Amino acid sequence: MQQFVRSITLAYNNLPRPHRVMLGSLTVITLAVAVWRPYVYSPVMGPSTSRTVPAGAQPARDLAPEASEPIDQSPADNDDDVPLADDLDEKVAGETGVHEYVVSTGDTLGSILTQYGIDMSDVSLLAQRFPQLRNLKIGQKISWTLDGGGELQRLSWEMSRRETHTYDRLDGGFKESVANQAGEWSNAMLTGTVDGSFVTSARAAGLSGPEINSVIKALQWQLDFRKLQQGDRFAVLTSREMLNGRSEQSELIGVRLRTGDKDVYAFRASDGEFYNRDGAGLAQGFMRFPTVKQFRVSSNFSPRRLNPVTGHIAPHRGVDFAMPVGTPVLAVGDGEVVESKNGSGAGNYVTIRHGRQYMTRYMHLKKLLVKPGQQVKRGDRIALSGNTGRSTGPHLHYEIWINQQAVNPLTAKLPRTEGLTGKDRLDYLAQVREAMPQLQFD
Structure with missing residues (x-):
């Protein structure tokens, strides 16, 4: 190897000076391009993952799964994920992090909690340890508290006006306590x-x-x-x-x-x-889906989703539907547009308030068709889908919020008519x- 290097060096030194200068310059340029090229043609930003697909040009199922996978925002850039609130949404003192639900027809503990992203293993653990939780009655109230990572910490079940059962997480399981009210109604x-x-x-x-x-x-x-x-x-x-x-x-x-x-x-x-x-x-x-046609889900709702780009655990507060750019996006219910603008990570997005409890959001849009303050009806066109903001491919990110808490749009219990x-x-x-x-x- 040393003999080979010496031969190359000797041959280089025997070249005329102009030739040596030209050969050295080409070497420097080649090295510079080798260092710079991977950054310019990053797999995330390159045309292979962020190409624009004309509406109807190809079926949504042909889009690669990663092509509609959004890049989650960092905690410091999370403002776009918080729905608007006003004094009518005022929380009672001490209620922060607590969600309440009134049991109605067809509800089970699992169907209620899993739509809010609570781990099914916790639901199963509660149901096995406390079989009475399998017998929820219409009109009863349940409430629960989550920690910062979305893990269930406490579940309260108001069996009647006078009796409430509380289940607190303790040592890998849950401990039950019962409170009986003795007041007069x-x-x-x-x-x-x-x-x-x-x-x-x-x-x-x-x-x-x-x-x-x-x-x-x-x-x-x-x-x-x-x-x-x-x-x-x-x-x-x-x-x-x-x-x-x-x-x-x-x-x-x-x-x-x-x-x-x-x-x-x-x-x-x-x-x-x-x-x-x-x-x-x-x-x-409400309509279940914000489009006329049902598109493939490319990324599901998850309060503890592993970001495929950063490798960090971050909440994915909605569902991603892989669809061609330019697909009409519809309001899922009657309501008022409260936001229609461009956000950093969300790209072009629309937020609609339905009544006081419900809010829906539609992100990464190509074109906005509504303005803040505008009243919309179920099925109205509000935007065209796109690939704006922090997105790696054409898709629609769709969220439903109930009482200022994100729920799974695919399983959420929608208002009954x-x-x-x-x-x-x-x-x-x-x-x-x-x-x-x-x-x-x-």
Whole structure:
């Protein structure tokens, strides 16, 4: 080897000086290109993974799986992942990180918790250790608390007004504790007049934070609380548990709100849902998918997803659908556009608020077709899909948020539109007849 190097060196030194200069320059240029070239033709940014596919040019299933895999944003650049909130979304003191749910028809512990990304192993562990959790009843309440990594820390099950079971994570499992309330329940009527915001006016009338949230939830599909006028009236009938002179908990029975010359009502049924005076559903129906055609899921919802680019654990708060650039994106339900702009990691995106509990987001869009403040109907075109922002290929990132918490769009329990029937409706109408005369303004 040394002999070979010496031969090359001798041959180089015997060359004329102009030839030596030219050969040295070519060597330096070749080395510079070798160092620079991998950066310019990065696999992430190159045309092989970020090419623009005209609409209809090829089926979505032909897109490589990695071609629609978004690059998660760093924690410092996470603002685009937080939905807009205002005073109507005010959380009760001590509620941070707690999510509540009212059990309805067809619910199981697994179907409820897994739509919020809670690990199925925790659900199975709870169900095996505490078999009574397999017998959830319609109208019962459950709530849970997650840690910063999305792991279940506490589950509370309100079996009745007087009995609550709590399951706390401890030593690789869960420990149960039972609390029995010994207070007395009685109905309370509260009335008030809108003066400023509804939240401030309701608090002045004597409603607690949870009671205000219940009123907003009950009437969210019938009116926009932000557009109430000075002098609008409201009457709230609630059942409160009093213990040692304090209200420990409450349950909304019915509410009446007069805005202008219009009265709107909502009453709670035995299933925990709210209906109008005739037992008809109040919610507006949602479509399951934000496109006419159902496209392949290229990246699923996961609160603890391994980022394929950075190798870090980061939440993926929605579902990615692989689709050609230019595919029409549809609003999944009636609502108001609250954001329509370009974000750093999300690219062009649209956020729509549906009532007060629900919000949907559509990211990496090519073209925006709606503006903030615009009212949209279910099925309206709001954008064209694209490949903008931190994206490695054409796709739509779609999110659903319920009570400011991201849920799995593929399994989330969407608002029900059907009304009550049969005996359930007859029992409900009897409740309405009893409550209606009490909902009078002072």
